[in-house]
Amino acid sequence: DCPSGIDGPIVKIGDVYTGLFSGSVTSQVYSFESNLSGSCVFAKNRFLFATDGVSIQTVTLPHTGFVIASTEQARFASSQQNLVLVAPSDANLNKDFAYSFALTMTPTPIDLGAIFGVTPSGIADVAYLGGRFIYMSEAGIGATAFRCYYSDIGATAPKSTQFFSPDSATTRFKGLQVANGQLLLFTEDKTFLFSQTTSATTPYQWNRSATVNVGLLGAQCKTELRGSVVFVGRRSGEGYRVFLMGSGDAQPISTKAIDKKLNEELETTDQYSSRVFSYSDRGRD
Numbered sequence: 001d002c003p004s005g006i007d008g009p010i011v012k013i014g015d016v017y018t019g020l021f022s023g024s025v026t027s028q029v030y031s032f033e034s035n036l037s038g039s040c041v042f043a044k045n046r047f048l049f050a051t052d053g054v055s056i057q058t059v060t061l062p063h064t065g066f067v068i069a070s071t072e073q074a075r076f077a078s079s080q081q082n083l084v085l086v087a088p089s090d091a092n093l094n095k096d097f098a099y100s101f102a103l104t105m106t107p108t109p110i111d112l113g114a115i116f117g118v119t120p121s122g123i124a125d126v127a128y129l130g131g132r133f134i135y136m137s138e139a140g141i142g143a144t145a146f147r148c149y150y151s152d153i154g155a156t157a158p159k160s161t162q163f164f165s166p167d168s169a170t171t172r173f174k175g176l177q178v179a180n181g182q183l184l185l186f187t188e189d190k191t192f193l194f195s196q197t198t199s200a201t202t203p204y205q206w207n208r209s210a211t212v213n214v215g216l217l218g219a220q221c222k223t224e225l226r227g228s229v230v231f232v233g234r235r236s237g238e239g240y241r242v243f244l245m246g247s248g249d250a251q252p253i254s255t256k257a258i259d260k261k262l263n264e265e266l267e268t269t270d271q272y273s274s275r276v277f278s279y280s281d282r283g284r285d
Contacts, residue, residue: 027074028220029277032083035103043071043085050105061099064109069097075219077128082156084110084133088219089120096120098135100156110157117160118143125219127176129183130196130203133158136185136219140172148176148185150203166192166206175219179229180247186216189236191250214243214250217266217274225278225285232262232274239263242276 027043034041036050036057043049046069048059061069070090077084083101090096096119098110113119122139131153137144146165149158171188178184183194183204193210197203214233216222217240222231228246230253240262242254254262265273278285 026072026275027087028076030076030078030083032076032078032101034083034101034105036105041076041083043074043087045069045071048085048099048101048105048107059101059105059107061097061107062109064095064097064111070095071097073124073220075125077126077133079128079131079133082133084126084128084156086123086126086135088124088138089122094120096123098123098126098157108156115158115160116144123149123158124173125176127178127183129178129181132203134176134183134204136173136176138173138219146173148173148204164194164202164204164206166208166211168211171215174216175222175231177222177224177229177231179224179245180227184229184245186222186231186233189213189215191215191233191245212245212250214245221274221276223276223278230276230278232276240266 025042025044029040029042031039032041033039034050039052041048041050046061048061050057070093071087074085074087081103085099087097096112098112099107100110101107112121112123122137122144123135124138125136127134133151133156135149135158137147139145146169147163148165149160149163151158169187173185173187175186176183185192185194191212191214193207194204195207197205214235217232222229228244230242230244232240233243234240239259241252241259243250244253
């Protein structure tokens with residue numbers, strides 16, 4: 001058993017957080033050094049939680065057209081000054097959500113419907129590179145299909161007129177990941193690499209020769225580890241495996257037994273049931 005971590009229940013002023021959430025934490029657990037005591041943040045229902053492993057604080061997310069914001073699949077990205085949360089469309093609400101937070105952790109809604117003129121907009125992942133927040137749409141049809149949008153430098157919200165896409169992408173976008181100062185855009189069957197530029201009109205440039213023929217299962221099925229990206233994905237015509245991507249091609253690192261179990265589970269569950277995360281303890285990963 002791992003000797004460290006968070007032991008539950010997490011309490012505040014001697015009282016358990018009864019009623020705020022129950023069950024598993026299914027959103028991304030993310031590190032952001034805000035003015036709150038806890039730098040580890042995650043979302044559940046209509047709350048953002050911040051904890052240092054001993055105490056916990058909550059931030060209530062404001063309404064964005066619905067009483068309860070669905071944040072179970074929330075994804076995060078941050079600069080030194082701002083944190084952005086995006087949550088993909090909920091099947092029951094048919095709406096996606098986005099919020100930004102300054103160091104005080106005061107939430108500001110980002111109205112994706114107003115920005116893109118369509119609800120849901122399809123935004124399902126977010127990254128930060130070169131002073132801009134980058135928003136990925138997982139939509140396969142409609143105004144935002146096959147596009148990644150970005151903010152102005154220093155801003156948090158995307159602009160509908162600022163977007164990029166590899167012209168050879170033919171399957172839905174599945175996730176964004178920044179590693180070694182470059183942006184990886186995962187689709188269902190390929191991984192595209194973008195480098196940042198000094199251009200104000202084209203801040204991200206596609207490196208055509210670096211395209212990898214491995215796709216991603218879902219936005220929450222990847223994590224960075226010591227400059228590499230570990231993710232659940234597959235090559236065309238093959239089953240899902242665990243891959244490690246460094247400076248070159250993606251290499252499978254899972255055993256046949258793991259591959260068999262993984263694909264058996266995915267026959268009866270959806271992509272959101274899978275999680276990839278990294279954990280460090282006393283110099284070990």
